[in-house]
Amino acid sequence: MLRGIATVNQYVEDPAAAAAWYTEVLGIEPYFHREGPDGRTAYVEFRIGDHQQELGFIDRRFAPDTLAPTTVDGRSAGPLMHWHVDDLEGSLARLVELGATPLLPITEHGPGFITASVVDPFGNVLGIMTNVHYLAQLGDTAAPAGAIA
Numbered sequence: 001m002l003r004g005i006a007t008v009n010q011y012v013e014d015p016a017a018a019a020a021w022y023t024e025v026l027g028i029e030p031y032f033h034r035e036g037p038d039g040r041t042a043y044v045e046f047r048i049g050d051h052q053q054e055l056g057f058i059d060r061r062f063a064p065d066t067l068a069p070t071t072v073d074g075r076s077a078g079p080l081m082h083w084h085v086d087d088l089e090g091s092l093a094r095l096v097e098l099g100a101t102p103l104l105p106i107t108e109h110g111p112g113f114i115t116a117s118v119v120d121p122f123g124n125v126l127g128i129m130t131n132v133h134y135l136a137q138l139g140d141t142a143a144p145a146g147a148i149a
Helices: 015-026 088-097 132-138
Strands: 007-012 032-035 041-048 053-059 082-084 101-108 113-119 125-131
Touching: 007 015, 015 041, 015 053, 088 101, 088 113, 088 125, 125 132
Parallel strands: 007 053, 082 125
Antiparallel strands: 032 041, 041 053, 101 113, 113 125
16 A cells, blocks of 8 residues: 655745755755745755655645644654665764754664654754665665765
């Protein structure tokens, strides 16, 4: 049934600013841009990583009223997406250097599974991870354009 990630979308106050920041992080420009009826950037999208998965940023003014963070006992119960990186410590340092706020520290969850996460300058959680299964499935450790280091 679930075959892979098609698009990860984040709601932001300023998609143009998010596009600029992520262009700096990823080293590539978004491949898709759409303006809203007022001429302001409404949506931008990158294709990144080994499978050219889509990461998009939507102007928060278009978020459905029913979309709200899910909480359980006052704690977030929403998803946390982790992107594989080849250099976890270096990637975390670069994200923080570019203005992200550390959220969860580097944490080993077992041999070959290490994560960390930050909050980007637009309030979205960005998880990064080294994952031996990801690399084994890929069969190649070469990082393509648009991959977070």
